[in-house]
Amino acid sequence: MPPPLATRRVMGKTCATPREDEFMSRSTALVILAAGQGTRMNSDLPKVLHKLAGAPVLAHAMRAGAQIEPDRTIVVTGHEAEQVEQAVREFDEAAICVRQTEQLGTGHAVAQALPALEGFSGRVIILYGDTPLVRPETLQALADNPAEIAITGFHAADPRRYGRLITSDRGLERIVEFKDAKDEERAISLCNGGMMAVSYPLLAELLAEMKNDNAAGEYYLTDLVSLARARGAQAAVVMCKEDEVLGVDTRSQLARAEALFQARARAEALENGVTLTAPETVFFAFDTVIGRDAIVGPNVVFGSGVTVESGAEIRAFCHLEGCHISRGATVGPFARLRPGAELAEDVHVGNFVEIKNAILDEGVKVGHLSYLGDAHVGEHTNIGAGTITCNYDGVMKHRTEIGARAFIGSDTMLVAPVRIGAGAFTATGSVITQDVPAEALAIARARQENKPGFATRLVEKLKKAKAARAARRELN
Incomplete structure (x- = not known):
């Protein structure tokens, strides 16, 4: 003892x-x-x-x-x-x-x-x-x-x-x-x-x-x-x-420390083999990890928890946080990746696309104006412009599963929970509320009806109503 x-x-x-x-x-x-x-x-x-x-x-x-x-x-x-x-x-x-x-x-x-x-x-x-x-x-x-x-x-x-x-x-x-x-x-x-x-x-x-x-x-x-x-x-x-x-005792010192941190982080990224096309416009988080030969375009902002593998490209005006981007993937311009976004190799996420808590397997393409949240997208699937996973019912979040080599038509609403089978298609403008079997085509939209001459009659009716309102205003 x-x-x-x-x-x-x-x-x-x-x-x-x-x-x-x-x-x-x-x-x-x-x-x-x-x-x-x-x-x-x-x-x-x-x-x-x-x-x-x-x-x-x-x-x-x-x-x-x-x-x-x-x-x-x-x-x-x-x-x-x-x-x-x-x-x-x-x-x-x-x-x-x-x-x-x-x-x-x-x-x-x-x-x-x-x-x-x-x-x-x-x-x-x-x-x-x-x-x-x-x-x-x-x-x-x-x-x-x-x-x-x-x-x-x-x-x-x-x-x-x-x-x-x-x-x-x-x-x-x-x-x-x-x-x-x-x-x-x-x-x-x-x-x-x-x-x-x-x-x-x-x-x-x-x-x-x-x-x-x-x-x-x-x-x-x-x-x-x-x-x-x-x-x-x-x-x-x-x-x-x-x-x-440098001690941070004032707001101005905090701003000064931020500027010094960013200058240091940019210099280290360049030294480590990362291409920054406009270094002074890129903002890193305290834990950002970027591999050599990655390319980061102008005005990119990294939040915490981001890892970018070698050879990936982040294009201009993207905001990333809590995500992982694999080799060969391209992101942006004007894309937002939120926590839980996992991009496999050669994934393309294009302009005005938001990804949250979603896994995109190898070769997935999400080109334009889409939101994928609480989802898993199989390899080499194409997501059409304007696609949205409707993951929130006001109380709980639900998951969307999309199989490999599927084709999601533009402006498709995927109302979770829902599964799209491998090789399946959804028609443009569809609201998908039920599972779609593999290799099936899902069409979920109202049948189009054309009424000859109705547009002309409607415009004339609206013009008369407008003139009547103007006349009443003059009398008053």
Whole structure:
């Protein structure tokens, strides 16, 4: 039986000193700070839940952290904690949420994570939930740095509002905020990126020493550097790009982060062998996957959950979300694919076509002005213009099954649930309410009747009625 853990008090909380044999020293834990309200967003929604590329800002930070494969992920919540914690669970069910009930500074926020770090003996990476553009490579560099504490640093185009990193030949000495910096310190261009890595249990020991004797009465995470150096610990700087430390505190910063994300995503797509004919007009989601030699035309918008295989083509003015497009398929122009749309190889979806929760097998053609929802279309079937699967009865959704090599005539209404057999035809303008056997022709429309001379008599009647109304208006 292992010996009991020793405990210490840190900012009013009891935490354990971990046993050295519990974890290997190379293990990593992630602490993400997401407790702030973000009053400058002027919103009822917590700032970390505002959408960037179709996903909450917090999800971007969590995804970057997940790519370094931490042993545990801890998210510190506070303002509207239940909403934030729900978003955390949707992204990572295994993540641990702890709450900062009082907003007493970033150091205090990290201290709330200490109980969840009990039994851990490795590297703790601290980042911010409102910093969505951090790269996994930067977090990995923090994790791999041999110094006992490492801080991200960058050279800013306009450094006036950033804290400065004061270094010497021994490494990082301290962090000074701009408002507290002397003139010679303000002349330093190396700025504080905020994210850091600290060996545990050193982190718990430094937090126990932290004071809040400042004007704001808060515990500042930046004080960890000077506290670590005072006890002889080594501190280092890990360089990153300025856009990685952009915090989203205002709507304008959110828009700026969106622009930076899109620029990065477009550059990566081009580098990976995707053709973007007008890159500046294409908008990606945070999880868009596109294979090499795919072609994306102008003004295409990707929602979340889209995968496009190599060699597919997305033509201009399409909107895609939650769908899969296979090799050789063509989509658009002016098409919309909604969640559950599955396009097999060499499928063609043309202009003003909408597909939702439907599987289109190899070689299916849906050329114009059609809606296919809750359906399965067999291989090499042709769907005529204006075809609609009438899938909703006002209460429930119903499914349409169309067999292979069928031909659906233009303006066919398929009233689900209904099955069209393989090789069957439907006549143009039909309303199909019953199953159609394989290789049968279904005609479901009123018989045409021609009345000679009726059109002329009808027009004369309407003209007389119009003249009579005009005369009554004059009398009144």
